[in-house]
Structure formats: C-alpha cells, structure tokens
Amino acid sequence: MRTSGLSKRFGRTVAVAGLDLNVPIGGVHALLGPNGSGKTTTLRMLLGLVRADEGVMELCGVPVPERLDQVISYVGAIVESPKFAPSMTLRRNLEILAMSIGVNRRRVTEVLLEVGLGGRADTRFRQCSLGMKQRLAIAATLLKEPQVLIFDEPTNGLDPSGIQEIRTTIRDIANAGRTVLISSHLLGEVEQVADSVSIIGRGRTLMEGDLATLLSGDRSRVVVEVADHSLAHEALRQAGYAVVLSGGRLHVTGPGGGAIEAGAVARVLGGVDLWPQHLSVERSTLESVFLEVTATEHLTATQGLPRTEAS
Numbered sequence: 001m002r003t004s005g006l007s008k009r010f011g012r013t014v015a016v017a018g019l020d021l022n023v024p025i026g027g028v029h030a031l032l033g034p035n036g037s038g039k040t041t042t043l044r045m046l047l048g049l050v051r052a053d054e055g056v057m058e059l060c061g062v063p064v065p066e067r068l069d070q071v072i073s074y075v076g077a078i079v080e081s082p083k084f085a086p087s088m089t090l091r092r093n094l095e096i097l098a099m100s101i102g103v104n105r106r107r108v109t110e111v112l113l114e115v116g117l118g119g120r121a122d123t124r125f126r127q128c129s130l131g132m133k134q135r136l137a138i139a140a141t142l143l144k145e146p147q148v149l150i151f152d153e154p155t156n157g158l159d160p161s162g163i164q165e166i167r168t169t170i171r172d173i174a175n176a177g178r179t180v181l182i183s184s185h186l187l188g189e190v191e192q193v194a195d196s197v198s199i200i201g202r203g204r205t206l207m208e209g210d211l212a213t214l215l216s217g218d219r220s221r222v223v224v225e226v227a228d229h230s231l232a233h234e235a236l237r238q239a240g241y242a243v244v245l246s247g248g249r250l251h252v253t254g255p256g257g258g259a260i261e262a263g264a265v266a267r268v269l270g271g272v273d274l275w276p277q278h279l280s281v282e283r284s285t286l287e288s289v290f291l292e293v294t295a296t297e298h299l300t301a302t303q304g305l306p307r308t309e310a311s
C-alpha cells in the first residue's frame with residue numbers, strides 16, 4: 001500500500017496535507033497520530049469511500065480509486081461499526097453474511113477459529129462482550145480470505161482484556177501472512193502489536209519505518225539539566241544536535257535523529273563553560289519518538305521555527 005502527496009480538505013479544514021505512506025507487504029503497520037491528524041480520512045480514501053483532492057494511491061499494487069474494483073475483493077476493512085443481528089448467534093450472523101457475498105458456509109467455521117471465537121459460535125450476538133463483537137467484525141472481514149486488512153482504531157472503547165484479545169487476533173492474522181494496516185492514537189498498543197509504523201501529524205507523515213529501527217539505540221537521546229537553557233540550546237544546535245525543552249530539561253538527539261554520545265554532548269556544554277547538574281542517556285520508546293516528532297511539528301507550526309528546537 002502506498003500514497004504519495006495525498007491531500008483532502010473538508011471545506012476550510014485540511015484533513016490530509018500531502019501524505020506519503022509506504023506500507024510494507026506482510027506484518028502489522030500502524031498509522032499513529034493524535035486525534036484529528038487525518039488517519040480515518042486516509043483509510044477512507046484508500047478504500048474509495050472519500051475522494052482525494054490530490055495525490056496518488058496504490059492498494060495491492062494497483063492504482064486506486066481508478067482500479068479499485070480489481071483489488072477490493074483482496075481487501076477486508078472495518079472503518080465503522082458493522083451491523084449484526086443481536087438475537088442471532090455469531091455463527092448465524094456470519095453465515096448470512098457469507099451467503100450474501102457468495103462465500104461457502106464452511107469458511108464461517110474457519111474464520112471463527114481464526115479470531116478465537118470457535119468455542120463461542122453459538123452465543124447470541126447481544127450476549128457478547130465488546131471484545132467478542134469486535135472479533136466477530138474482524139472475522140467478517142476474513143470471510144473473503146483477503147490479503148490486506150484495514151482496521152480503523154480497532155480497540156476503541158474496549159477494556160484492557162478486550163484490547164488484549166484484539167491485539168492477539170491482529171498478530172495472528174499477520175502471522176498467517178496477511179498485511180494488516182491499523183490506525184491508532186494509542187502508543188502502548190501500537191508498540192505491542194506493530195512491525196512498522198507511520199507517525200502522522202496534521203495530515204502529513206512525520207516519521208515512518210520499521211518499529212525496531214525507530215526504537216534502536218541510534219535513536220536514544222541525552223537528557224541534560226543546566227543553569228542556562230538558552231546558552232546550552234544554542235551551543236548544541238550549532239554543533240548539529242536537535243534540542244527540545246521538556247520538563248525543565250533539554251532532550252538532545254543526534255543530527256537527523258542519528259547516533260548520540262553523552263560524552264560528546266558534555267564536551268559541547270563544557271566548551272561554553274556549562275556544567276550539567278544532570279546528564280543521562282534515555283533509550284527510545286515509541287512514546288519518546290512520538291513526542292519528539294510531534295513536538296517538532298507543533299513548534300514548527302506555531303512558532304515558525306525551522307527545525308527541532310524550543311527555548
């Protein structure tokens with residue numbers, strides 16, 4: 001899946017602003033962004049539910065929406081809550097759906113097993129927990145044996161055990177060789193389930209890549225506390241570091257987010273006669289990467305700053 005320069009406005013609201021997205025084949029890819037950053041609109045455009053103003057998109061290797069009809073049967077999606085009959089069992093709900101889309105009834109048992117509902121097939125829909133209902137929705141998308149699954153905020157509104165169930169289900173689907181694209185604003189959830197991630201903010205891609213690489217040692221940062229933030233900030237910036245002030249401390253990352261060494265940071269500060277009261281190295285978590293890239297975005301947007309900085 002791919003988008004390039006994808007844009008969409010709703011009246012005066014810019015929902016998606018030149019979004020470039022590359023979703024690898026296989027595994028779980030997460031579109032991660034704050035509320036209103038354009039995740040749902042992007043998924044809806046990929047599925048032909050909303051028309052893009054500009055840009056190009058590819059789904060399963062073909063341009064969409066132009067040739068969506070050729071690939072839509074390879075794609076299963078949940079972008080809004082599907083409707084099921086409350087008084088019918090899970091199996092019956094899926095059987096009716098299977099008949100309506102020309103899928104053999106035998107497939108119903110398979111998909112129930114795939115989402116871990118094999119033992120609950122005869123439970124009525126209205127007696128199910130929210131987590132089970134969401135797994136049924138996922139089972140419905142699997143009926144056609146799609147290569148690609150697209151789930152918008154799949155754990156929205158679920159309790160911790162429901163979230164855990166969906167996470168396991170999504171992992172199982174990806175482990176079976178399918179590509180799963182999910183949107184989420186929940187960092188912890190994404191960190192536990194995704195293989196790769198696109199961090200988006202205000203309709204644009206801020207960072208994208210393999211999760212393990214994003215969190216690797218190269219992206220660790222040095223946290224320092226000094227008497228004069230402005231002087232330290234300027235000296236570090238001139239030495240090529242990116243600096244964000246947070247919680248009264250400077251968070252320093254290497255040029256372009258590259259490798260950073262605490263000793264080198266201390267030398268720069270010593271060069272302007274600043275001796276840190278605190279200096280530590282922090283390994284990256286998805287939360288720290290997310291805060292770093294979205295802080296840059298916020299500062300750039302609100303203060304017109306040309307690069308990662310705060311004072």
Ligand SMILES: Nc1ncnc2c1ncn2[C@@H]1O[C@H](COP(=O)(O)OP(=O)(O)OP(=O)(O)O)[C@@H](O)[C@H]1O
Nearest residue numbers: 010013015033034035036037038039040041042185
């Ligand atoms: N149909 C619409 N009409 C008008 N504005 C819309 C419409 N759909 C989305 N928007 C606006 O576009 C922006 C992006 O919304 P979108 O739902 O794509 O973001 P999101 O990242 O999915 O957010 P959330 O996590 O809250 O679902 C928001 O400002 C939203 O209010």
